[in-house]
Amino acid sequence: MEGNxxxxxxDLPSKEDISKSESDTPISDMLDKLCPYYMMIGVSYDxxxxxxxxxxxxxxxxxxxxxxKRNQELWLQGxxxxxxxTIALSNAFAKKGSHPKEYLDKPIRITxxxxxxxxxxxxxxxxxxxxxxxxxxxxxTQKHSQDAEGR
Amino acid sequence: MQSSNNTKIEFDYGGKHYVLEYTAASVKRMxxxxxxxxxxxxMFFSAPEILFEGAFYANHPNTEKRLIREIYKxxxxxxxxxxxxxxxxxxxxDSLKEILGVxxxxxxxxWSNRSGNSSWKVTR
Numbered sequence: 001m002e003g004n005x006x007x008x009x010x011d012l013p014s015k016e017d018i019s020k021s022e023s024d025t026p027i028s029d030m031l032d033k034l035c036p037y038y039m040m041i042g043v044s045y046d047x048x049x050x051x052x053x054x055x056x057x058x059x060x061x062x063x064x065x066x067x068x069k070r071n072q073e074l075w076l077q078g079x080x081x082x083x084x085x086t087i088a089l090s091n092a093f094a095k096k097g098s099h100p101k102e103y104l105d106k107p108i109r110i111t112x113x114x115x116x117x118x119x120x121x122x123x124x125x126x127x128x129x130x131x132x133x134x135x136x137x138x139x140x141t142q143k144h145s146q147d148a149e150g151r
Numbered sequence: 152m153q154s155s156n157n158t159k160i161e162f163d164y165g166g167k168h169y170v171l172e173y174t175a176a177s178v179k180r181m182x183x184x185x186x187x188x189x190x191x192x193x194m195f196f197s198a199p200e201i202l203f204e205g206a207f208y209a210n211h212p213n214t215e216k217r218l219i220r221e222i223y224k225x226x227x228x229x230x231x232x233x234x235x236x237x238x239x240x241x242x243x244x245d246s247l248k249e250i251l252g253v254x255x256x257x258x259x260x261x262w263s264n265r266s267g268n269s270s271w272k273v274t275r
Contacts, residue, residue, distance in 0.1 A: 025182040026189050027259060031175045034262060049176040050209065053261045054157050 076110065157261075158254045160206065164222050170210045173258040177208035188259060199248045202255060223247075 023029050031049075038048050038056060041063040047055070084103060091100045113121065160171040182188060186201055203223045207214050227247045 024187070027262070028179040028182045030262060031179060050174050052157050053175065053258055056261070
């Protein structure tokens with residue numbers, strides 16, 4: 001699916017259509033076909049016919065970004081659905097007594113972290129590593145003392 | 152991305168401020184009045200005043216044709232007297248006609264680009 005492009009533009013006259021047009025008003029015909037498209041993406045009727053035509057490109061760019069945003073949202077929704085289904089199936093077919101898997105405890109982060117958050121994450125990682133080391137050391141000490149008592 | 156401003160002609164005449172430009176509605180009105188924008192080159196030599204009149208439709212739709220012709224002659228004379236330009240052959244360039252050409256080409260090309268006809272251009 002990656003890289004597939006969808007054409008959201010309506011069926012508009014091509015260069016050939018216009019040049020071959022036998023109509024006395026080829027530009028008007030083109031404008032009549034463009035108007036509903038621009039109204040669909042948020043340009044008012046009045047702005048299309050009486051406004052500055054150089055603004056149209058911004059509406060188009062905005063429309064393109066909206067489509068991309070919607071696409072990202074749908075993709076993320078699919079990812080959540082996939083995670084939910086995977087966990088449900090995994091739990092359904094898990095061995096008896098095994099610890100059930102849980103759904104994500106918080107949403108997947110999609111915005112980049114700021115400097116403070118990056119620093120906090122680093123500190124948290126160091127803290128977690130230290131806790132693991134201490135636990136390992138504790139287990140080693142206990143085992144060592146048990147072994148010493150056993151001799 | 153370029154700034155959002157279509158090309159306009161602004162001037163004062165007879166104590167009134169005029170802003171001349173082309174919009175979709177004014178271009179449609181020009182075509183309805185018989186202006187063949189697809190044959191712009193022919194029009195330029197035969198009747199540039201028609202293009203000038205069309206530029207009034209957007210902001211000054213009720214201006215009398217007599218006054219438009221009067222303004223056209225006045226502006227053309229001013230432009231020619233103040234800043235005469237010459238083409239490669241040494242002929243004097245009609246700068247008012249030139250700017251009208253720029254305006255109408257810009258408008259039509261912008262719409263054709265939007266409709267995906269980027270290679271379709273009005274030439275003269």
